[in-house]
Amino acid sequence: MKFSTKDRYALRLMLELADHSSEEFVPLKTVSEHQDISLKYLEQIITPLSRAGLVVSGRGSQGGYRLARPASEYTAGEILRAIEGELTSIPCLASNAEECPRRGQCHTLGFWAGLNEVINRYADSITLEDLRKNPGAAV
Helix, strand or coil: CCCCCCHHHHHHHHHHHHCCCCCCHHHHHHHHHHCCCCCCHHHHHHHHHHHCCCCCECCCCCEEEECCCCCCCCCCHHHHHHHHHCCCCHHHHCCCCCCCCCHCCCCHHHHHHHHCCCCCCHHCCCHHHHHHHCCCCCC
16 A cells, blocks of 8 residues: 555644644644645645544634644544545455455455555554654654
């Protein structure tokens, strides 16, 4: 499974918001400058995060975005799913996948299903607060 730049930047965006007060709205321009990510790209990333209810927006001169809940209540998996949809290693294991005609004779299906389980369990075990407090550490 390969995670996209959008996935990596979504985590960085959420971490940037987590570094601010829970009542403070952070303009995307500020995030862009701090994280060295183009403003246009951040605008594409914030939309699914907002749609998923992970961030709250504020308008006006003091506007921007903030987390909808405390950083400790978000998991990396939840954030990645807001951007990507399901975290699955192969398309035939996605919940909306059509039944694979080779499913009954696929000797590797158990491997891929196990890998999915490991990926999802790990992604769901790491909170935004964990990432914020332990930068660069495998948690």
